[in-house]
Amino acid sequence: MIRVEALCCGYDKKDVLKNLSFHLKRGEFAGVLGPNGSGKSTLLFALSGVLPIRSGSVRINGKEISRISMRARARQMASVPQKPEISFSFKCLSIVLMGRYPFLSGWGGYSALDVEKALEAMARTETLHLAQRMITDVSGGEAQGVLIAKALAQETDILLLDEPTSSLDVARKIQVFDLLKQKNSENTTILCALHDLNLAALYCDRLIFVKHGKIVLDGSTEETFNDENLSEIYETDVRVSRHPVTGSPQAHFVPGFKAASSVHGHVLGRREPVSGGNSSDYG
Amino acid sequence: MTNRPSGTKTVDPVRAGILQKERHDRGRFVGLLVLLLLGSVASVFGACLFGRLEIPPWDVLKTFLATSGIVEGSEIDATWKAVVIHIRLSRICLSLLVGVALAVAGTVFQGILRNPLADPFTIGVSTGAAFGASMALFLGLGSGQVLGFGFIPLASLGGAVAALFAVISLGRINGRLRRETMVLAGIVVATFLSALISLVKALDEESVSSIVFWVMGSFQGRGWRHAALALPYAVAGLVMIWINSRELDILSMGDVQAKQMGVHTDRVRLRLMIGASLLTAAAVSVSGVIGFVGLVVPHLIRMSMGAEHRRLLVLSGLLGGIALLWSDVLARILLPGGEELPVGVVTALMGGPFFCFLLKRRGAKVRI
Numbered sequence: 001m002i003r004v005e006a007l008c009c010g011y012d013k014k015d016v017l018k019n020l021s022f023h024l025k026r027g028e029f030a031g032v033l034g035p036n037g038s039g040k041s042t043l044l045f046a047l048s049g050v051l052p053i054r055s056g057s058v059r060i061n062g063k064e065i066s067r068i069s070m071r072a073r074a075r076q077m078a079s080v081p082q083k084p085e086i087s088f089s090f091k092c093l094s095i096v097l098m099g100r101y102p103f104l105s106g107w108g109g110y111s112a113l114d115v116e117k118a119l120e121a122m123a124r125t126e127t128l129h130l131a132q133r134m135i136t137d138v139s140g141g142e143a144q145g146v147l148i149a150k151a152l153a154q155e156t157d158i159l160l161l162d163e164p165t166s167s168l169d170v171a172r173k174i175q176v177f178d179l180l181k182q183k184n185s186e187n188t189t190i191l192c193a194l195h196d197l198n199l200a201a202l203y204c205d206r207l208i209f210v211k212h213g214k215i216v217l218d219g220s221t222e223e224t225f226n227d228e229n230l231s232e233i234y235e236t237d238v239r240v241s242r243h244p245v246t247g248s249p250q251a252h253f254v255p256g257f258k259a260a261s262s263v264h265g266h267v268l269g270r271r272e273p274v275s276g277g278n279s280s281d282y283g
Numbered sequence: 284m285t286n287r288p289s290g291t292k293t294v295d296p297v298r299a300g301i302l303q304k305e306r307h308d309r310g311r312f313v314g315l316l317v318l319l320l321l322g323s324v325a326s327v328f329g330a331c332l333f334g335r336l337e338i339p340p341w342d343v344l345k346t347f348l349a350t351s352g353i354v355e356g357s358e359i360d361a362t363w364k365a366v367v368i369h370i371r372l373s374r375i376c377l378s379l380l381v382g383v384a385l386a387v388a389g390t391v392f393q394g395i396l397r398n399p400l401a402d403p404f405t406i407g408v409s410t411g412a413a414f415g416a417s418m419a420l421f422l423g424l425g426s427g428q429v430l431g432f433g434f435i436p437l438a439s440l441g442g443a444v445a446a447l448f449a450v451i452s453l454g455r456i457n458g459r460l461r462r463e464t465m466v467l468a469g470i471v472v473a474t475f476l477s478a479l480i481s482l483v484k485a486l487d488e489e490s491v492s493s494i495v496f497w498v499m500g501s502f503q504g505r506g507w508r509h510a511a512l513a514l515p516y517a518v519a520g521l522v523m524i525w526i527n528s529r530e531l532d533i534l535s536m537g538d539v540q541a542k543q544m545g546v547h548t549d550r551v552r553l554r555l556m557i558g559a560s561l562l563t564a565a566a567v568s569v570s571g572v573i574g575f576v577g578l579v580v581p582h583l584i585r586m587s588m589g590a591e592h593r594r595l596l597v598l599s600g601l602l603g604g605i606a607l608l609w610s611d612v613l614a615r616i617l618l619p620g621g622e623e624l625p626v627g628v629v630t631a632l633m634g635g636p637f638f639c640f641l642l643k644r645r646g647a648k649v650r651i
Binding site: 049070074077091093094107129134 | 304526532547585
């Protein structure tokens with residue numbers, strides 16, 4: 001479905017992604033994890049064709065991404081950003097209808113069928129009641145639901161999500177990921193950048209860990225999600241236990257003042273903020 | 284939201300309600316469209332009643348009927364006919380055209396720059412166009428033609444595009460184009476170019492007509508000839524914008540999302556900028572710099588009809604035309620002594636306070 005080979009890309013003089021390779025098969029639900037500034041967002045920008053590739057290749061269904069027209073690409077892949085950046089007060093329904101843009105032909109507007117599909121997508125994200133409200137007047141969580149509905153209205157085989165729930169409360173997070181899981185069971189391939197390790201472990205079948213622009217670990221959740229891997233990648237003390245209901249691995253963090261004496265030698269060293277710009281500021 | 288059913292099942296009445304509301308909104312749009320269309324026709328004829336020479340309304344009507352050939356017009360006073368058709372009607376049609384052009388250009392600039400404070404005037408494009416036109420006059424190219432098109436609007440276009448790119452590159456800080464810095468850059472560029480216009484004027488009293496004309500905008504002494512000069516540019520601009528109007532909505536989502544939804548953002552934005560610059564050039568080359576029409580009108584429509592650009596463009600254009608038409612009537616009749624005000628003074632007097640209101644309101648309401 002998505003084949004990435006020796007991918008390098010970045011902004012201006014800075015190379016953010018260095019020699020990334022992986023292959024995402026149809027129907028996989030993969031999480032992209034990693035510390036701040038590791039290149040998660042950049043990877044999603046490269047896959048969705050927003051950021052030009054410097055070297056290497058990204059192929060969608062065997063076809064080089066730069067050779068797929070933008071509209072055709074938007075019919076294969078839909079993206080959900082971290083948070084909405086909408087500058088005018090559109091009705092929420094109008095936002096979701098924009099997801100039908102790649103299917104428009106000629107000079108016409110959106111058809112009754114497009115409206116039907118938009119409403120269906122809104123029903124799935126439970127945002128139907130917001131249809132007539134302005135996107136600028138609803139809460140952040142509701143607006144995110146509308147953006148996910150927009151991506152669903154695009155009716156794509158692939159969904160790319162960039163920390164879609166980082167600003168949402170717990171109930172909303174679970175609601176969004178339940179929906180993603182359901183789409184995944186309908187054979188939608190999902191690649192989702194995440195900060196929340198436990199959310200990733202609950203829903204993703206596969207985890208791709210990115211750090212300093214490189215893939216440091218890639219495998220099934222069961223194989224990769226353990227004490228040693230997480231502690232090393234996140235440079236903090238992480239312990240993994242089992243979820244009481246689902247049995248999936250769940251991470252627990254050990255407070256720094258304790259860890260300082262027992263595990264690592266230098267507390268101050270890893271408390272420093274990550275240097276360099278956050279790649280998600282792009283655009 | 285509290286309980287989470289499978290999500291696929293929905294109650295049909297909800298969707299039916301939404302669809303009905305959509306139909307209602309469409310009805311409101313069509314209603315407003317018809318109202319504004321009738322309003323502009325009524326305004327064109329109604330405004331012909333106003334002027335220094337008092338002509339009874341009935342005679343104005345008779346003049347129209349006679350001129351259009353519906354009624355045999357032998358008994359029409361030739362002076363009245365000249366005044367009504369060649370002085371008033373021509374100027375009214377021109378102000379309508381310029382109003383449409385400015386309001387549509389304002390809508391487009393606000394859309395592509397994602398900046399509700401943008402319009403041809405605030406971002407310096409109008410002054411750029413005025414500078415281009417006055418340079419053409421200064422260099423003695425005023426009556427020149429290029430492929431049958433007047434040269435002045437072409438020079439205005441050059442000035443408009445140059446000013447636009449200057450403002451964009453000035454307003455960009457760390458790769459981001461911020462709303463406030465963009466307007467500041469617009470003011471800097473506009474002030475600088477106004478000074479250059481004054482300089483050109485000081486160097487050559489003869490060729491560059493009244494400085495007030497370019498800086499404050501006026502329709503004094505303008506007629507059919509000017510309308511014919513501006514029309515091809517305005518039409519070209521409108522067509523270019525309409526072809527890319529659907530993308531204007533998507534650009535409001537930000538560049539990253541727009542690209543992910545299949546829009547060639549750079550290409551589309553360039554086309555829309557050229558379209559809006561064509562409209563600005565058409566307007567400025569015949570009427571000078573008229574502020575606030577392109578800023579206020581799109582906001583009024585957006586407040587009542589939402590932000591969908593196709594509807595917004597159509598309604599803003601019509602309302603802009605009507606608004607400028609009546610502003611010009613006010614400019615003609617406001618002063619008791621028969622003196623004329625530049626129409627830009629009238630639009631600034633009405634639009635300035637509204638601009639302040641917007642600035643204040645945005646501070647409280649908008650998140651970005």
